[in-house]
Amino acid sequence: xxxxxxxxxxxxxxxxxxxxxxxxxxxxxxxxxxxxxxxxxxxxxxxxxxxxxxxxxxxxxxxxxxxxxxxxxxxxxxxxxxxxxxxxxxxxxxxxxxxxxxxxxxxxxxxxxx
Amino acid sequence: xxxxxxxxxxxxxxxxxxxxxxxxxxxxxxxxxxxxxxxxxxxxxxxxxxxxxxxxxxxxxxxxxxxxxxxxxxxxxxxxxxxxxxxxxxxxxxxxxxxxxxxxxxxxxxxxxxxxxxxxxxxxxxxxxxxxxxxxxxxxxxxxxxxxxxxxxxxxxxxxxxxxxxxxxxxxxxxxxxxxxxxxxxxxxxxxxxxxxxxxxxxxxxxxxxxxxxxxxxxxxxxxxxxxxxxxxxxxxxxxxxxxxxxxxxxxxxxxxxxxxxxxxxxxxxxxxxxxxxxxxxxxxxxxxxxxxxxxxxxxxxxxxxxxxxxxxxxxxxxxxxxxxxxxxxxxxxxxxxxxxxxxxxxxxxxxxxxxxxxxxxxxxxxxxxxxxxxxxxxxxxxxxxxxxxxxxxxxxxxxxxxxxxxxxxxxxxxxxxxxxxxxxxxxxxxxxxxxxxxxxxxxxxxxxxxxxxxxxxxxxxxxxxxxxxxxxxxxxxxxxxxxxxxxxxxxxxxxxxxxxxxxxxxxxxxxxxxxxxxxxxxxxxxxxxxxxxxxx
Numbered sequence: 001x002x003x004x005x006x007x008x009x010x011x012x013x014x015x016x017x018x019x020x021x022x023x024x025x026x027x028x029x030x031x032x033x034x035x036x037x038x039x040x041x042x043x044x045x046x047x048x049x050x051x052x053x054x055x056x057x058x059x060x061x062x063x064x065x066x067x068x069x070x071x072x073x074x075x076x077x078x079x080x081x082x083x084x085x086x087x088x089x090x091x092x093x094x095x096x097x098x099x100x101x102x103x104x105x106x107x108x109x110x111x112x113x114x
Numbered sequence: 115x116x117x118x119x120x121x122x123x124x125x126x127x128x129x130x131x132x133x134x135x136x137x138x139x140x141x142x143x144x145x146x147x148x149x150x151x152x153x154x155x156x157x158x159x160x161x162x163x164x165x166x167x168x169x170x171x172x173x174x175x176x177x178x179x180x181x182x183x184x185x186x187x188x189x190x191x192x193x194x195x196x197x198x199x200x201x202x203x204x205x206x207x208x209x210x211x212x213x214x215x216x217x218x219x220x221x222x223x224x225x226x227x228x229x230x231x232x233x234x235x236x237x238x239x240x241x242x243x244x245x246x247x248x249x250x251x252x253x254x255x256x257x258x259x260x261x262x263x264x265x266x267x268x269x270x271x272x273x274x275x276x277x278x279x280x281x282x283x284x285x286x287x288x289x290x291x292x293x294x295x296x297x298x299x300x301x302x303x304x305x306x307x308x309x310x311x312x313x314x315x316x317x318x319x320x321x322x323x324x325x326x327x328x329x330x331x332x333x334x335x336x337x338x339x340x341x342x343x344x345x346x347x348x349x350x351x352x353x354x355x356x357x358x359x360x361x362x363x364x365x366x367x368x369x370x371x372x373x374x375x376x377x378x379x380x381x382x383x384x385x386x387x388x389x390x391x392x393x394x395x396x397x398x399x400x401x402x403x404x405x406x407x408x409x410x411x412x413x414x415x416x417x418x419x420x421x422x423x424x425x426x427x428x429x430x431x432x433x434x435x436x437x438x439x440x441x442x443x444x445x446x447x448x449x450x451x452x453x454x455x456x457x458x459x460x461x462x463x464x465x466x467x468x469x470x471x472x473x474x475x476x477x478x479x480x481x482x483x484x485x486x487x488x489x490x491x492x493x494x495x496x497x498x499x500x501x502x503x504x505x506x507x508x509x510x511x512x513x514x515x516x517x518x519x520x521x522x523x524x525x526x527x528x529x530x531x532x533x534x535x536x537x538x539x540x541x542x543x544x545x546x547x548x549x550x551x552x553x554x555x556x557x558x559x560x561x562x563x564x565x566x567x568x569x570x571x572x573x574x575x576x577x578x579x580x581x582x583x584x585x586x587x588x589x590x591x592x593x594x595x596x597x598x599x600x601x602x603x604x605x606x607x608x609x610x611x612x613x614x615x616x617x618x619x620x621x622x623x624x625x626x627x628x629x630x631x632x633x634x635x636x637x638x639x640x641x642x643x644x645x646x647x648x649x650x651x
Contacts, residue, residue, distance in 0.1 A: 039294055046297045076297065079249070
């Protein structure tokens with residue numbers, strides 16, 4: 001499971017960075033989205049990878065991370081998803097505004113010398 | 115936790131949130147009402163910040179811990195008010211009042227929801243300064259940045275959208291780095307509370323130490339992008355120069371938030387108590403700071419545009435701060451904090467002055483045949499707002515005084531506080547011992563040369579604007595626009611005159627930052643006594 005997850009994070013990050021460095025605004029926003037997926041998976045993995053761990057403490061037993069899933073990374077990833085979604089939406093609006101004002105989808109607002 | 119005073123710690127976050135939220139509901143045409151609410155909130159915030167400063171400065175146990183939801187600190191999120199946080203709150207409060215006052219005659223009309231965005235900006239800033247939890251710091255960073263995206267685009271226009279596109283893309287990437295760093299630190303240490311983390315670093319196993327340091331380094335990159343350290347700061351002058359002046363005055367403190375986070379976390383986590391990790395990354399800060407001063411000085415000299423000059427001087431002040439922090443000495447940090455206060459006020463004042471001066475030059479811009487596309491819109495609104503205030507006489511004289519004082523402050527020449535601040539950084543470095551290390555000489559040379567570069571550039575721009583410019587009529591400037599400039603300058607003069615008490619406060623702050631026992635003790639001791647606070651019901 002570790003291998004699959006780390007490969008997934010690696011592929012998402014690699015594609016994200018590649019797209020982020022491209023000159024078109026649409027590629028940049030897709031790159032940022034892929035990167036944020038990779039980061040979310042990464043946060044999730046910091047709690048340790050296990051299957052079948054109980055999510056909630058049972059009554060009468062002391063909490064112990066050996067028996068239960070770590071709730072903190074799940075809370076973090078939820079927050080990160082919400083914030084990432086909001087900022088991506090904001091960025092998307094700006095891309096549309098830039099497209100309308102500059103007449104091109106180049107990130108610098110003008111095509112390279114033609 | 116009874117009584118209203120206990121909620122002082124969270125009030126600077128809740129107040130602007132409520133004010134901003136209420137103003138979202140009010141119709142955009144009722145500008146006077148919005149301005150009144152916004153101004154009342156900004157003034158109340160300044161009052162709260164000053165109150166917080168007196169509380170934090172009273173006695174040794176000035177650290178106040180506020181537990182959200184009354185959870186113990188190792189489970190829940192804490193807000194911590196100490197001297198450093200209170201200092202930053204006061205600076206934010208001052209800039210908030212000044213920038214909002216400046217915006218009233220003109221800038222608030224340039225786009226929708228200016229007042230709400232402004233309040234959310236203040237909320238994010240205050241929250242970032244008060245929080246004692248790494249992930250909560252991320253959340254407040256995002257609030258602050260989201261509001262700053264709005265303010266950066268306020269007034270719209272081609273130049274702003276173009277620069278805003280880069281600004282947002284870079285900051286979104288920085289936020290992702292922030293998340294990676296935070297989650298690595300959590301994965302290794304098992305905590306997000308800064309004080310708890312500081313306690314656990316020394317006891318880490320040797321094989322985990324490298325990963326924690328890598329996580330901290332990634333986190334540091336995210337902060338240094340905000341601060342504009344050399345290879346990470348190319349976006350900064352470009353973005354800042356296209357901002358509207360009122361936005362620029364408040365957004366200019368964002369670079370200092372990066373410096374704040376570095377100073378707070380670095381000294382807390384990698385201070386003397388960190389065992390093998392003690393002092394990790396200090397050289398990077400010092401060298402990076404020096405390179406930033408160098409790059410900023412070149413940018414200051416190279417620029418033709420006054421707004422870009424202001425942006426470049428932000429870089430110089432960031433570099434000076436990072437280099438002084440990287441020196442890692444207690445007495446130098448005190449000077450750095452003094453420099454921080456002085457430069458925050460000076461840079462914000464300079465952004466405001468520049469806008470007023472450029473406004474006058476826009477009349478004769480075609481004569482000068484200089485393309486200033488960063489400033490090109492909004493002039494047509496000027497004619498119809500005659501009722502907003504009277505145009506003051508001797509405008510150019512007052513603007514000239516403002517410009518000259520800003521130049522003195524930013525260059526660090528006597529008699530104003532910029533000089534005292536640079537002196538306070540350099541004198542303990544030289545007094546440290548008989549053999550002064552090479553880096554100290556380099557830092558000294560960098561500070562002096564960057565001052566020289568600023569003087570040259572400012573003189574050139576000043577002669578161009580005030581003496582050589584053939585503008586037929588003085589710019590129309592309202593009292594509400596010149597007042598914040600004079601307010602910021604007067605505060606810098608006050609900082610100069612009262613430099614004794616101010617320096618005493620800064621040195622106390624530096625002492626508690628370098629020996630964070632009080633901070634850690636306050637946060638963690640509250641954690642050990644759960645249940646005792648529930649008696650208020």
